[in-house]
Amino acid sequence: MGNQMTEMLKGTLEGIVLALLAGQPAYGYEITARLREQGFTDLVEGTVYALLVRIEQKGFVDVEKVPSEKGPPRKVYSLNPQGREQLAEFWRTWSFLAERIEQLHDDKER
Template sequence: MATHMTEMLKGTLEGIVLAILTDRPAYGYEITTRLRDEGFESIVEGTVYALLIRIEQKGYVDVEKVPSEKGPPRKVYSLNVSGREQLADFWQTWDFISARIEHLRPVPTG
């Protein structure tokens, strides 16, 4: 199952992180912790940070540097209008794909 999970997460992690940011702005470690709390224990911080760079480059988030008690300022990410549009597209695509997959699932017998 781990291999399937990893492969499926590659295609959906961006949407999952955007969904997390709908609640409130967050920095990388907070996002990683939330993912783990939601059951994605195998997610590593490096994966999340690389994804945050990508969604920042795509213009889906606004970034604010906030002073940290320990070390350099933290980059806090908040979903912007473009990110909300991307997230809406993600959910529409998710609904389409998951409905087709569910339709293909055999009904258990017995």
């Protein structure tokens, strides 16, 4: 990923992860794998784990420890009502920014 992509991703990764969790609960590695399937191939697993700690501390997710066949229990994250509110705010902000950026792009094309 280029430097510009990395910087933009830093600002949006929380919303992206919340959107994934809105679909279904998941544990850290599972979230990383889904992001990679979506094309975020250079995403470092540690980045996702650090983000999960932050959104847990902010109260956006509920965490359940689920036994694992391979080692210690997994922390499964699910979006809670506060996280859904945060996700809705993310989508409102994203829509606003995307519209303005598209408008700037269209104005330059004319």
